[in-house]
Amino acid sequence: MSQVKPTARTIIAARDVDKHFGAFHALKKVSATFREGEVTAIIGPSGSGKSTFLRTLNRLEAHDTGSIVIDGIELNDDLKNLDAIRREVGMVFQSFNLFSHLSILKNITLAPMRVRKMSAADAEAKALALLDRVGLKAHAHKYPVQLSGGQQQRVAIARALAMDPKVLLFDEPTSALDPEMVNEVLAVMRELAHTGITMLVVTHEMGFAREVADRVIFFDHGTILEDSTPQDFFNNPAHERAKSFLTQVRHGF
Amino acid sequence: MNWSKQNPGWTMFAAMLGLLAFLWGLAIPLSAAPDPIGPAAQQFAEGARITVWLTVVSGIIGIVLGVLAGIGRMSSIAPLRWLCAFYVWIFRGTPLLLQILFVWLAAPQFLPDALQPSDFACAIIALSLNIGAYNTECVRAGILAVPHGQIEAARALGLSPLQTFIDIMLPQSMRVALPALANNLASLVKDSSLAYAISVVELTMVGYRVQAESYQPIPVFLTVALIYLILTTAFTTLTSALETQLDVGRKR
Numbered sequence: 001m002s003q004v005k006p007t008a009r010t011i012i013a014a015r016d017v018d019k020h021f022g023a024f025h026a027l028k029k030v031s032a033t034f035r036e037g038e039v040t041a042i043i044g045p046s047g048s049g050k051s052t053f054l055r056t057l058n059r060l061e062a063h064d065t066g067s068i069v070i071d072g073i074e075l076n077d078d079l080k081n082l083d084a085i086r087r088e089v090g091m092v093f094q095s096f097n098l099f100s101h102l103s104i105l106k107n108i109t110l111a112p113m114r115v116r117k118m119s120a121a122d123a124e125a126k127a128l129a130l131l132d133r134v135g136l137k138a139h140a141h142k143y144p145v146q147l148s149g150g151q152q153q154r155v156a157i158a159r160a161l162a163m164d165p166k167v168l169l170f171d172e173p174t175s176a177l178d179p180e181m182v183n184e185v186l187a188v189m190r191e192l193a194h195t196g197i198t199m200l201v202v203t204h205e206m207g208f209a210r211e212v213a214d215r216v217i218f219f220d221h222g223t224i225l226e227d228s229t230p231q232d233f234f235n236n237p238a239h240e241r242a243k244s245f246l247t248q249v250r251h252g253f
Numbered sequence: 254m255n256w257s258k259q260n261p262g263w264t265m266f267a268a269m270l271g272l273l274a275f276l277w278g279l280a281i282p283l284s285a286a287p288d289p290i291g292p293a294a295q296q297f298a299e300g301a302r303i304t305v306w307l308t309v310v311s312g313i314i315g316i317v318l319g320v321l322a323g324i325g326r327m328s329s330i331a332p333l334r335w336l337c338a339f340y341v342w343i344f345r346g347t348p349l350l351l352q353i354l355f356v357w358l359a360a361p362q363f364l365p366d367a368l369q370p371s372d373f374a375c376a377i378i379a380l381s382l383n384i385g386a387y388n389t390e391c392v393r394a395g396i397l398a399v400p401h402g403q404i405e406a407a408r409a410l411g412l413s414p415l416q417t418f419i420d421i422m423l424p425q426s427m428r429v430a431l432p433a434l435a436n437n438l439a440s441l442v443k444d445s446s447l448a449y450a451i452s453v454v455e456l457t458m459v460g461y462r463v464q465a466e467s468y469q470p471i472p473v474f475l476t477v478a479l480i481y482l483i484l485t486t487a488f489t490t491l492t493s494a495l496e497t498q499l500d501v502g503r504k505r
Contacts, residue, residue: 058409086411097406101425110420112412156406163410 008035009194011167011198016066019052019222026052028222029066036166040200041209043232044219045245050202053170053219057200058089063110071166087115090160094172096152098144098159104131105140109203116163123162130158132186150181154188161192168192206249210234218242264494271489276302281481289467290476300459301480303373307445307455308488311380312438317387319434320423326393334389337389344386350447353379357451376448384441391433395426414462428499435492442485456480 002041017045020029025227027049034040040047042050055061058069059075059082068075070085098109108127112118118126134154144152153173159170174182186208193199193212203209209216209230216233219228220241226233237243279301283294290297325337344352357375364370370378398424409415444458454462460477464470 009487060409083411083413091406091409092407093402095402097400097402099403099406099421099425101401101428107423111407111412113414114420115411159410190278 004125008037010034011036011071012200013069013198014053014066015065017053017056017068018065018232019056019061020056026222027056027063027140028037030222030224032217032224032227034167034200037196038154038215039213040201040215040217041213042200042202042217042219043204043206043209043245044225046218049222050217050219051171052203054171054200057167057169058086058091060091077098083203088165089167089172090099090163090165091152091168091169092156092160094176096144096149096156096176098155100144103141103143104147104155106138107144107155108162111128111159111161125157126162130161131155133191134158135184137148146184148181149177150184153177153181153185156184157188157192164195165199167198170199172204174203176204204249206234206246209234218245259269261494261497265491265498268487268490268494272305272484272491275483276305276322277488283476284477288372289463289469290472293463297456297480298461298477299456300456303453303455304437304442304445304457304481305484307373307376307380307448307453308438308442308484311377311395311445313439314377314381314442315384315388315441316434317393318385322385322389323392323396323430326389327396336406341389344383345390349379349383350450351442352383353447353451355379372448372451372453374444375451376453380441380445380448383444384437385438388434389429391430391437392426394433395428396422396432398429399425430491430501431496434436435489435496438492439485444487 010033013237014033015031017027017031018029019025028051030049042054044050045057052061057070057075062077063075071088073081073084075081076087098104099110102110104123105127108130109118109120109123112123112126113120128137128140131140135158136151136154136158139151139155141145144155147155148205156171157168173189174185177185182205185207189199189201189208189210199205201208201213211230214232216226216228217224218237218239220235220239225239226237226242228238233242233244237246276298280294280298283297284291286294322337325333326341326499328334328337353376356370356379357372360375360378362441403421403425404417407421412420420464445455448455449458449461452458456477462471464473467473
């Protein structure tokens with residue numbers, strides 16, 4: 001656990017966030033704040049709105065009403081604000097989404113060079129250091145298809161870290177992986193959790209949520225049903241819905 | 254074939270060099286050929302050069318048009334989308350020969366004397382617009398083939414829409430579009446023969462003239478066919494080597 005200081009400042013403040021997809025009400029006035037350095041596991045059944053909520057935080061989905069403030073910047077139609085926020089908020093996707101026409105090294109150096117205007121030499125040095133950290137330095141000059149799913153996801157994490165984000169969003173980072181590759185990705189995330197970066201992790205990995213997260217949020221039908229510590233959530237969930245979800249998930253393993 | 258797959262860069266270089274050497278040196282072996290080919294060797298060489306010029310110039314303009322109109326067809330601005338769809342509709346839906354004749358006969362009517370295009374320029378305009386329309390659809394298919402997740406990843410990393418387009422979408426869509434674009438280029442080598450209708454002295458026109466003087470259509474047209482085959486082979490070798498070159502990241 002990353003031991004968030006009680007005095008840590010708020011870095012994400014979502015208030016009354018509402019989102020529809022056509023007639024489907026995906027998020028119903030969701031409010032939550034996240035403090036700097038906090039590691040939050042977001043869990044819940046499929047279609048409960050957990051991924052949608054995560055995707056509104058860097059505006060891959062625009063929310064209909066309500067407000068989202070990240071590091072003091074309001075997330076709205078203002079493109080300047082959006083660019084500023086996307087520089088501070090990294091994202092790791094379920095399907096990795098590496099750029100298939102670029103080498104591993106170029107996948108990582110692209111954004112620092114284009115967005116942060118870093119020199120090629122600096123960006124490469126940084127990328128190699130990050131690849132070393134995720135244990136893939138030897139693969140720098142390969143292409144994404146040449147790597148396994150677990151390796152690709154570790155590259156995707158390195159790519160997000162290359163922008164020095166304050167917040168890292170993980171959208172089911174291990175759901176597309178073969179079982180034997182899940183642990184190598186979780187190990188990298190576990191190591192990250194201790195570095196003080198703010199992490200929001202949508203996941204079905206209950207073991208990870210229990211061990212690594214400071215906080216667990218349980219989504220159901222577009223609302224946050226429970227918001228508590230892993231101990232409280234896993235030992236005495238307050239709602240029937242959360243209890244039955246946990247029972248089902250446990251039976252799955 | 255294996256060698257060319259392993260050394261796409263060298264293959265492209267060799268194909269280009271071979272094409273140039275062929276164009277420059279074509280008259281030499283031909284002039285040694287018996288009547289009616291030998292005496293007309295220079296004419297054949299000149300005709301082949303014009304054919305290659307027509308292909309290369311309208312091929313390049315056609316790619317630019319195809320990329321622009323292909324992007325236009327995906328635009329969020331509806332009138333631009335309609336304009337590009339209209340362009341494709343017109344040029345795919347009418348005969349190329351009609352388009353060539355139209356440009357050649359219509360240009361003098363609405364252009365001032367100082368701006369009158371040459372016959373060659375008329376052929377270039379019509380061929381470029383025609384192949385551009387076909388290229389538009391190839392480019393559009395290429396853009397549609399770029400996985401949406403990669404575009405989201407680029408945006409999430411803070412790349413602007415323009416940077417996302419240039420760094421992520423364009424290279425990947427061109428890789429997908431390339432085989433179809435190469436196919437269009439091979440057709441263009443042959444389609445350029447329609448320029449004979451507006452008295453551009455390209456290869457087919459040369460063949461027609463030589464056989465008209467010699468009354469020997471069989472050796473003349475066989476020679477013309479052979480030159481076309483060599484030209485299309487050079488172009489397809491060039492483009493397939495380029496495909497292999499750009500195929501990085503897909504091969505294991």
